[in-house]
Amino acid sequence: MKSRTHFLIAFCSAMAVTLVAVSDMGRTSPGTLATVHLREPDLAGRNDCSACHGGLFEDMRAACLECHADIGAQLEGASGLHGTLEARAEQCGLCHSEHHGAAAPLVQRQSFALAGTNKVEDFDHASIGWVMDGAHLELQCRECHANADVAVLQKGAKRYLGLERDCASCHEDVHEGRFTASCASCHGQSTWDGLHSEGHERFLALVGGHGGLDCRECHGESDAHALEIVGGAGTRPAARACVDCHDSPHRAPFVAGVAEQVGQAPGQACLTCHAAEHDTFHHVELLRMTPAQHAASGFALAEPHDQVKCVDCHALEPRDFAARYPGRSADRCSACHEDVHAGQFATGPFSQGDCLACHERTHFDPPAFDVEEHARAALPLEGAHLELECSACHERASAAEARVFHGTPSDCEGCHRDVHDGAFEPFVTALAPVEHGECARCHDAERFAHAEQGFDHERFTGFAIAGAHAQSECQACHPAAEAADEDGRRFGRVREHFGAFQGCVTCHADPHAGRFDDPGLPARVEGRADCARCHVESSFRAMARPFDHGFWTDFYLYDEHQTACSACHRPLPGRDERGRTLALADGAGCGDCHEDPHGGQFAEEGAADCQRCHDDEYQDFLAFDHERDARFALGEAHAGLECAACHASERREGLALVRYRPLGIECADCHGTHAEVLLRKKPRR
Secondary structure, three states, rough: OOOHHHHHEEEHHHHHHHHHHHHHHOOOOOOOOOOHHHHHHHHHHHOOOOOHHHOOOHHHHHHHHOHHHHHHHHHHHHHOOHHHHHHHHHHHHHHOOOOOOOOOOOOHHHHHHOOOOOOHHOOOHHHHOOOOOHHHHOOOOHHHOOOOOOOOOOOOOOOOOOOOOOOHHHOOOOOOEOOOOOHHHHHOOOOOOOOOOOOOOHOOOOOHOOOOOOOOHHHHOOOOHHHHHEEOOOOOOOOOOHHOOOOOOOHHHHHHHHHHOOOOOOHHHHHHHOOOOOOOOOHHHHOOHHHHHHOOOOOOOOOOOOOOOOOOOHHOOOOHHHHOOOOOOOOOHOOOOOOOOOOOOOOOOOOOOOHHHOOOOOOOOOOOOOOOHOOOOOOOOOOOHHHOOOOHHEEOOOOOEEEOOOOOOHHHHHHOOOOOOOOHHHOOOOOOOOOOHHHHHHHHOOOOEEEEEOOOHHHHOOOOHHHHHHHHHHHHHHOOOOOOOOOOOOOHHEEEEEEEEOOHHHHOOOOOHHHHHHOOOOOEEEEEHHHHHHHHHHHEEEOOOOOOOOHHHOOOOOOOOOOOOOOOOOOOOOHHHOOOEOOOOOOOOHHHHOOOOOOOOEEEEEEEEHHHOEEEOOOOOOOOOOOHHOOOOOHHHHHOOOOHHHHHHHEOOOOOOOOOOOOOOEEEHHHOOOOHHHHOOOOOO
């Protein structure tokens, strides 16, 4: 109980000392306040820190705004300089640092730098919603902000706040309040002279022919639309229509028809075709007229007239309106169009009527000359010919000459090049002619790719299609090109993809990488060459005869090696780049497949030659002559010993083996010296 009492006394004493220290520390000012704060009685006292720094439940920002209500209004309305500073405006002391002495200013270059302006005089007023331009840019800050350069403001004075954006707040209103429009509606910031018309585009854009006019040319002093009237406080006149200033040369029905389409009064419908940007009514190329509006003139702009420029039918000269727009019938093609066929249809079965005999009323292309009509010509249109444009077969001899229709060839060779380069000519000379040319012997009019079924490949190429070849698509040997050539051919030629014909390897990659083409191996077997020496056409997996491994690879399969191929040629997960499904053997040496039971004792240059000691059939017995093959001749004394007497078994790196190398060949290496032998003998009892 006594120890608990002592603990409470010590704890309370420590807390009291801490409170005294904190209280004393909080009341110690880090420096003298600036003059504008120092002169305030509520801020100058020793114990009044909370007035700026906030009390127990108040922060510095709230404390500052108690005196600076105008700044609070900016922050609340997101207006003015402080209202645009976002997070920085929350930290008053960041820009307005205190306790640096009475002479230290609270607004200085650092304040503006933190607000995004390195120099006070370069402050961009657009950031607070007022774009300053022209003559205003030449002013010093103090010319608008009288206290801009004052070091210490008088109580209640403002340095930058308090100004209005209204021009009249700084400039005298020479109109004495007669105009309700703002000064900026007519005047710029550079000079009071040189009026402009801001917002005039609501009634008429001052561009084109209207752009260079002086205001008084349309708004005279005694005019009903004078500036004093349209800008004044009284009743303003209604906006004027185009015909109030300009005479119209158009017929009344045309004007009325256009006005009805756009839902405007006839007097204002001019803007439908004549934009305000035009500086004259005579520039036909600037007109904007829809086909429906043009139809109001009595000439409907159907195809292809809807694609024709106005100037193509209405020449720029003469400038007389009636001469430029004489009025024409849409059915009189010859009034504007010449005979582009140069009289080819002046006679014959297609000579009846003018252009409308073969063409529609509304367009020349495509013509009304249809498939049934073409059947009366030398070549009826069938298959792919139905998809062609007329110009594909009926060309011009030159750009200046008419397109040829009479005399166009009707056989395939007349239009199509022989994409086979004459390869089949020797085979067709003895055959009966075919209507529309030799191409039709194998191809139809639908597509050249539709070759006749049952094509006799051996007859026309000398290469018989049998076995697996007969089961393959043509594209297997004639792969199609990604894009058609100039003749439209995509069907590939063998020589283009595989080169000159050289047997199987022309198309098939040699999976053996030339191993069976060595000079010592036969090039032909029973009259069969290339891959056919071993394989048949039905499948590469099928062999013409059993494979003689020793003959073709010089590696004879004895005893244990007479096993499945996959034992040495492991199966691959898929075909490799050469088409193999079985991997190559790891090698022809014993060590390539078998672990060395001698642990490398007989290895030379990193590999062991098993046949040095074992016979050719790789049997598990030695063919080793100790007198000849070793450094140590056995002689009579050692010849009768078992091998294990000298070559003991041991383990190396986890492998059980018989030690052959290294062994000493001196007597003492096995028997020791005479002294060592005596020491090993046991004493007699």
